Structures are given as structure tokens and as C-alpha cells.
Amino acid sequence: xxKLTDKLIADISEKNPLQKVYLKELLENDIRDEEITDLENIxxxxxxxxxxxxxxxxxxxxxxxxxxxxxxxxxNGHYRYSTLAEVDEKVYQNTxxxxxxxxxxxxxxxxxxNHLAINRYFKEAISSFSGKNYLEIGPGHGRYFLEAINLGxxxxxxxxxxxxxxxxxxxxxxxxxKVPDAKPYxxxxxxxxxxxxxxxxxxxxxxxxxxxVEDPRSLLKRIHEITKEGADVYVSVPINAPEIDHIYLFxxxxxxxxMVEEENFTIKDSFYVTSNGVSYEKAQKKRIAVxxxxxxxxx
Amino acid sequence: MTKEExxxxxxxxxxxxxxxxxxxxxxxxxxxxxxxxxxxEHINLxxxxxxxxxxxxxxxxxxxxxxxxxxxxxxxxxx
Numbered sequence: 001x002x003k004l005t006d007k008l009i010a011d012i013s014e015k016n017p018l019q020k021v022y023l024k025e026l027l028e029n030d031i032r033d034e035e036i037t038d039l040e041n042i043x044x045x046x047x048x049x050x051x052x053x054x055x056x057x058x059x060x061x062x063x064x065x066x067x068x069x070x071x072x073x074x075x076n077g078h079y080r081y082s083t084l085a086e087v088d089e090k091v092y093q094n095t096x097x098x099x100x101x102x103x104x105x106x107x108x109x110x111x112x113x114n115h116l117a118i119n120r121y122f123k124e125a126i127s128s129f130s131g132k133n134y135l136e137i138g139p140g141h142g143r144y145f146l147e148a149i150n151l152g153x154x155x156x157x158x159x160x161x162x163x164x165x166x167x168x169x170x171x172x173x174x175x176x177x178k179v180p181d182a183k184p185y186x187x188x189x190x191x192x193x194x195x196x197x198x199x200x201x202x203x204x205x206x207x208x209x210x211x212x213v214e215d216p217r218s219l220l221k222r223i224h225e226i227t228k229e230g231a232d233v234y235v236s237v238p239i240n241a242p243e244i245d246h247i248y249l250f251x252x253x254x255x256x257x258x259m260v261e262e263e264n265f266t267i268k269d270s271f272y273v274t275s276n277g278v279s280y281e282k283a284q285k286k287r288i289a290v291x292x293x294x295x296x297x298x299x
Numbered sequence: 300m301t302k303e304e305x306x307x308x309x310x311x312x313x314x315x316x317x318x319x320x321x322x323x324x325x326x327x328x329x330x331x332x333x334x335x336x337x338x339x340e341h342i343n344l345x346x347x348x349x350x351x352x353x354x355x356x357x358x359x360x361x362x363x364x365x366x367x368x369x370x371x372x373x374x375x376x377x378x
Binding site: 015016017018019021022060063064066067068070071074075275276286288 | 329330336359361362364366
């Protein structure tokens with residue numbers, strides 16, 4: 001195993017016995033060689049500003065907080081916060097916590113089986129997208145945005161995120177990893193519901209964003225407004241998946257399907273994975289998290 | 300409460316959470332010994348332990364427990 005990945009896994013395993021068992025199985029059975037190579041490249045980039053111990057701690061902070069929020073959810077039947085104002089005050093304004101949280105999320109993209117599976121589906125779905133203008137809403141750390149840029153199927157790429165630190169992280173990540181002949185891109189720090197675009201989009205990606213807003217329907221309506229008829233839209237959302245900044249609780253895949261169809265999108269394809277590999281029925285019964293992703297066509 | 304009493308009640312908690320009446324636990328039992336013991340079931344286990352013993356174990360502490368012996372010691376320290 002590459003040096004930094006090996007060190008990261010060893011550090012996490014030493015501090016968290018459950019993760020030791022989980023990661024051993026992941027490395028033996030689930031993660032692909034090219035994903036380990038990607039993880040090593042990301043660790044090389046992150047280690048310019050962080051030690052491996054700091055990265056392991058950021059990942060374990062995410063693991064611990066996810067478990068804490070899951071315990072809250074199982075006890076109460078709802079997420080801890082339900083308004084943007086609450087999470088803004090308790091989470092987003094805490095820049096130290098946010099920076100660790102973002103690092104943890106970036107690493108979970110390689111170390112959580114459900115995230116690996118969704119990432120693979122994203123790559124597959126996005127490979128069929130093409131056109132003039134591409135938009136990603138909430139690029140976060142920039143991994144998906146980079147993937148789209150490197151595919152090069154659009155003339156121009158736009159990423160819009162509310163968080164200035166996400167914009168900076170994504171910019172640095174893309175500048176370091178984009179292909180030499182990458183098409184032009186813009187990263188804009190703005191509120192997607194208010195920003196005025198010059199033209200309509202042919203392709204949109206919105207991954208793990210709808211659960212962060214109070215009214216996901218209005219965001220779907222906004223996507224409809226800023227896309228061309230027939231545009232490809234990739235949407236992913238977590239179901240019954242408590243995190244400290246998730247405020248909208250989606251309870252089932254069916255609820256999401258109904259919502260996107262009512263907002264004038266056709267479901268071309270969909271994919272889901274439960275967080276610990278159980279059946280969808282069991283996940284629903286025990287309120288285990290499910291990650292759902294869809295390739296939609298704008299009507 | 301003695302350690303034996305804690306282990307006796309813990310055994311019932313484990314059998315209930317993992318839905319397996321044949322489960323036997325010891326101080327050295329770890330998540331590697333019980334096939335369904337993943338992060339999600341760990342949370343269910345801790346919630347069930349909290350209900351059974353009337354204690355509150357923060358998840359930050361719960362994730363560092365290396366075996367059932369450490370879980371039992373944590374419970375006893377909180378009673």
C-alpha cells in the first residue's frame with residue numbers, strides 16, 4: 001500500500017477499534033487499486049498543510065460525530081437541527097470545525113463503502129453528459145467538479161458554493177489535479193437561488209446538497225429555471241442519514257422520486273446503496289442510512 | 300453492582316441487539332468476534348446499554364472502547 005495511505009489507515013486503526021475492523025475489510029475486499037492511487041494523491045496534496053495525524057483525527061471527528069448524530073436520530077426520529085440559521089450558528093460559523101469536517105468528508109469518499117459506491121455511480125452517470133455549459137451546485141472540496149472538468153465534455157464549467165473556504169479548497173484541488181488541456185472553469189462564491197447566470201445549462205450536478213436546505217423543492221425549481229429542456233441532471237441525496245449539518249430529512253427513496261418528478265424531471269436512471277450493505281427493506285425498517293443517486297432529465 | 304452482574308445483564312443486551320441467543324461475551328470480546336457488529340449496531344448497542352444500566356456514554360468515548368471488558372468498566376464507573 002502507498003506510504004501515506006498506509007500511515008493514515010494505521011493511525012485511524014490505532015485510535016478506533018471499530019474502524020480498524022471496518023478498514024481492514026474495505027482494503028481487502030472493496031477499494032480498487034485506482035481508488036487507492038487517488039487517495040494517495042489527495043493525501044500528498046493535503047499533507048502540504050496537514051500531518052497524517054491531523055487528517056486521521058479529522059476523519060475520526062467525522063466518524064464520531066456521525067455516530068453521535070445517528071444516536072440522536074434513533075432516539076428522537078428527527079435530525080438535531082432543522083433550520084439553516086441553527087446550523088449556520090452551530091456549525092458553519094465554526095471555521096476550525098468546518099475545516100476538519102471538510103477534510104473528514106474528503107477522506108470518507110475513499111474510506112466509506114457507501115461513498116465509494118456512490119462516487120463510482122457518479123463517474124458512470126456523468127460520463128454520458130455533454131453540451132456547452134456545465135454547472136455544479138455545491139462543489140465542496142471539488143472532487144466531483146474535477147472529475148467533470150477532466151472528462152472535458154462541456155465547453156465551460158461553473159461551480160457555485162456558499163462557502164468561501166470550500167471555493168478555495170476546490171480551486172486548489174482542481175488547479176493541482178486538472179488535465180493539461182482542461183476547458184475553462186469558474187468557481188463562484190454565491191447563493192445559487194439568487195445568482196444571475198448569463199446562459200442556461202446543459203448539464204448540472206448537485207451532490208449531497210438538498211439535505212442541507214430547508215426547502216429542497218425550491219432548489220429543484222431553481223435548477224429547472226436555469227437549465228435547458230432535456231438537460232442532464234445528476235442528483236444525490238442521503239436518506240435517514242444524520243450529520244450535524246443535515247436539516248432536511250428524506251425518509252425514503254420513493255419520497256425523493258416523487259419530489260423530483262413533481263418538479264418536472266424524468267428519472268432516467270437511479271442507484272442506491274445502504275450504509276452497511278443491508279437490504280433496502282431492512283435499512284428502512286431499522287432507519288439505516290441510504291445513499292441515493294439519480295440521473296434526471298429536465299422536462 | 301458486581302462485574303459478574305454487569306456481564307450477565309450485558310450478555311442479554313448483546314443477545315437482544317444482535318438478535319442471537321447463542322452469543323457469549325467475555326472481557327476480550329471485540330467487534331471482530333460478532334459478525335454484525337458494525338458502526339450502526341455499535342450505536343444500537345450503546346443505546347441499549349444506556350437504557351439497561353441508566354447511564355449515558357458519549358459516542359466519542361464509545362468509539363474508543365477496545366473490547367467488552369472496557370465497556371463493562373465504563374458502565375461500572377458511571378453507576
